[in-house]
Amino acid sequence: xxxxxxxxxxxxxxxxxxxxxxxxxxxKLCRADAGESAMYEALAKLLKGLDISTVPAAVAIFKxxxxxxxxxxxxxxxxxxxxxxxxxxxxxxxxxxxxxxxKAACKARFPDAPTRARHFKSRVSTFFRWCxxxxxxxxxxxxxxxxLEKPVTRKTPWTPALFWAVRDHLTPMYQCYHDxxxxxxxxxxxxxxxxxxxxxxxxxxxxxxxxKTARSSGRAVDIPITPAxxxxxxxxxxxxxxxTKKKGVISKYVLxxxxxxxxxxxxxxxxxxxxxxxxxxxxxxxxxxxxxxxxFAATQAKKAGATLEALREGLAHTTVATTEGYxxxxxVPVSTIRMTLPERQKQD
Numbered sequence: 001x002x003x004x005x006x007x008x009x010x011x012x013x014x015x016x017x018x019x020x021x022x023x024x025x026x027x028k029l030c031r032a033d034a035g036e037s038a039m040y041e042a043l044a045k046l047l048k049g050l051d052i053s054t055v056p057a058a059v060a061i062f063k064x065x066x067x068x069x070x071x072x073x074x075x076x077x078x079x080x081x082x083x084x085x086x087x088x089x090x091x092x093x094x095x096x097x098x099x100x101x102x103k104a105a106c107k108a109r110f111p112d113a114p115t116r117a118r119h120f121k122s123r124v125s126t127f128f129r130w131c132x133x134x135x136x137x138x139x140x141x142x143x144x145x146x147x148l149e150k151p152v153t154r155k156t157p158w159t160p161a162l163f164w165a166v167r168d169h170l171t172p173m174y175q176c177y178h179d180x181x182x183x184x185x186x187x188x189x190x191x192x193x194x195x196x197x198x199x200x201x202x203x204x205x206x207x208x209x210x211x212k213t214a215r216s217s218g219r220a221v222d223i224p225i226t227p228a229x230x231x232x233x234x235x236x237x238x239x240x241x242x243x244t245k246k247k248g249v250i251s252k253y254v255l256x257x258x259x260x261x262x263x264x265x266x267x268x269x270x271x272x273x274x275x276x277x278x279x280x281x282x283x284x285x286x287x288x289x290x291x292x293x294x295x296f297a298a299t300q301a302k303k304a305g306a307t308l309e310a311l312r313e314g315l316a317h318t319t320v321a322t323t324e325g326y327x328x329x330x331x332v333p334v335s336t337i338r339m340t341l342p343e344r345q346k347q348d
Contacts, residue, residue: 037086158296169275185297
């Protein structure tokens with residue numbers, strides 16, 4: 001990455017490095033090896049009037065203002081990518097960043113991870129929207145002109161046989177999660193954080209306001225409580241009663257841990273990893289992703305006769321085009337064409 005900032009490269013006023021740490025008027029900010037962005041973030045918390053013309057300083061203020069508006073589960077990922085941006089562009093002023101700089105950073109930092117690169121670009125784009133709309137520091141978002149390689153679409157590894165094989169290697173509460181992920185075909189976060197109050201038995205539905213669409217389209221969906229779903233909810237309720245008797249914990253979540261909290265993403269993935277290794281061995285496990293149960297369920301529903309419009313509503317998609325692409329990426333079409341050998345010409 002080039003370093004176009006030729007002026008203002010010195011540290012902020014009264015900041016110096018001493019004994020391996022950044023100090024502001026003899027007050028320790030952070031370790032020097034934590035990087036300039038960490039120094040600016042510590043300084044931003046200490047001072048109200050901070051020059052934010054440089055990328056690390058602007059990112060520090062942006063994080064302080066923006067991260068608290070996100071769900072706790074999203075903050076770590078956002079902060080990590082913003083720190084990478086601040087580190088990569090530590091010698092840039094905000095108004096010096098161009099599209100080719102962003103693309104070069106994506107290639108350098110994420111050469112074999114196109115999905116991660118796109119996430120990085122998205123976080124940086126949000127930062128520049130803040131610089132434009134909230135701070136008036138720049139007029140153009142350089143990320144708009146950055147085109148990145150599209151990730152390879154992967155077919156879901158899930159099959160009916162694999163669904164049951166994995167399920168047999170999960171503990172009872174994880175089995176409830178497994179079944180509900182398929183039967184409700186909602187995002188894994190919304191299944192993990194399903195509240196008991198969302199289960200409206202008097203209305204015969206489970207109400208979802210998907211976390212992913214809450215800040216965009218705001219779409220919500222009610223899933224009818226079928227006998228199959230009712231059976232899983234009853235099992236989860238009985239398991240919760242057992243936890244309450246043993247631990248004295250009363251939880252507001254349908255799927256709860258022994259402490260009454262919802263399952264974390266890492267806990268779910270660890271459970272599936274263990275089941276995967278039991279099935280296929282530690283040297284040949286398939287790296288099964290529970291998130292793929294959602295497209296697998298939707299694809300199975302389409303094969304069973306569900307219309308794209310019905311699936312669009314159930315998946316809380318804004319357009320049918322989104323749903324169609326979502327299904328097609330996990331569905332292998334069967335050709336209806338039947339070929340025969342060409343007719344042989346008779347010899348005279």
